[in-house]
Amino acid sequence: MNKLKKLSTLALALFISMASMTAEAKNDKTIEKARMAVENASPDDWKTYAKSAKMLIGKKSSMTEAKQWIEKSISIRETSSNLEIFGDYYAANNVPRKASEYYIKSMKKMREENPGCNVSEIQAKVIATSKMK
Secondary structure, eight states: OHHHHHHHHHHHHHHHHHHHHHHHHHHHHHHHHHHHHHHTSOTTOHHHHHHHHHHHHHHTOOHHHHHHHHHHHHHHOOOHHHHHHHHHHHHHTTOHHHHHHHHHHHHHHHHHHOTTOOOHHHHHHHHHHHTOO
C-alpha cells in the first residue's frame, strides 16, 4: 500500500510537471511570435507594436518588452486602442491609478474618433481597477 501511495504521488508530480512545461512552451511560442512580428514591422506600424504588446500582456510574460512596444506604438500614433492596451499593461502589473488614467484617455480618444461610440467595456475596466488593492 505504501508503494502504491508513493507511485501515485510520483505520477501526480510528473503530470503537474508536464502540464507546467506545456504551458511554458505555449508562452514561449507566443513571445517568439510577438518578437517576430515586431522585428518585421515597418517603423510606422503602430498596430503591430500594439498587437504584440497585447499578446505579451495577455500572457503576463516579458512585460518589459510589452511596455516598450506599447510606448513605441503610442509614440507613432496615439489611438484609443493602444491607450487601452497600456491601461491593460498597468492593470496586469497592479498599478490601478495608471491603468485608470490610460483607460480614461482611451475613452476620450474613442469619443474623438467616433462621438456616438459605446465605451461601456472600458468603463468596466475603470471600475475593475478601482477595486484593485
